[in-house]
Amino acid sequence: AGDAEAGSEKIATCVACHDAEGQGTAGIYPNLAGQSATYLESALKAYREGQRAGGMAAVMTPQAANLSDQDIADLAAYYSSL
Amino acid sequence: AGDAEAGSEKIATCVACHDAEGQGTAGIYPNLAGQSATYLESALKAYREGQRAGGMAAVMTPQAANLSDQDIADLAAYYSSL
Numbered sequence: 001a002g003d004a005e006a007g008s009e010k011i012a013t014c015v016a017c018h019d020a021e022g023q024g025t026a027g028i029y030p031n032l033a034g035q036s037a038t039y040l041e042s043a044l045k046a047y048r049e050g051q052r053a054g055g056m057a058a059v060m061t062p063q064a065a066n067l068s069d070q071d072i073a074d075l076a077a078y079y080s081s082l
Numbered sequence: 083a084g085d086a087e088a089g090s091e092k093i094a095t096c097v098a099c100h101d102a103e104g105q106g107t108a109g110i111y112p113n114l115a116g117q118s119a120t121y122l123e124s125a126l127k128a129y130r131e132g133q134r135a136g137g138m139a140a141v142m143t144p145q146a147a148n149l150s151d152q153d154i155a156d157l158a159a160y161y162s163s164l
Contacts, residue, residue, distance in 0.1 A: 027120030038109030039137075046136030054128030055121075 002037060002070075007078025010071055013063060014079075017056075022082045028056060033082035040076035048072070084119060084152075089160025092153055095145060096161075099138075104164045110138060115164035122158035130154070 011020060019025055022033030032040065046052050047064035067075070093102060101107055104115030114122065128134050129146035149157070 027118050030121040039112040042137040051136035054133035055124035
């Protein structure tokens with residue numbers, strides 16, 4: 001399962017677009033605060049597997065490429081806990 | 083621009099997974115309430131253009147296939163207004 005505390009230490013690049021409180025810093029970046037952890041994991045894995053195009057997929061795909069399953073679970077736990 | 087009122091009349095199929103208040107009815111369905119309208123439009127258009135796979139894309143792609151740009155703007159306005 002994801003660990004929100006561990007996730008809070010992995011958000012260094014995420015905050016540029018989603019900030020630490022999970023609010024999109026521009027309209028095109030989704031708010032993540034309180035989002036379903038299951039959905040966040042599903043979306044991050046879809047980006048990691050290159051299953052998404054359009055929108056900001058060109059930015060998110062490389063961001064997710066090096067995340068482990070645990071990283072993804074921790075990040076999802078963190079943002080869903082806000 | 084999107085019209086939230088008009089959007090509220092177009093959510094008949096959306097509510098099965100996102101309900102009228104924009105809360106996912108199961109973990110795999112994202113919460114939409116208060117999400118950025120720009121992001122919601124971008125995501126719906128990505129599904130409509132078949133640019134997303136993985137996760138629930140197999141469900142969302144046909145859902146979005148027949149939506150007009152105005153439908154998408156209205157739905158995005160509705161859910162982001164919650």
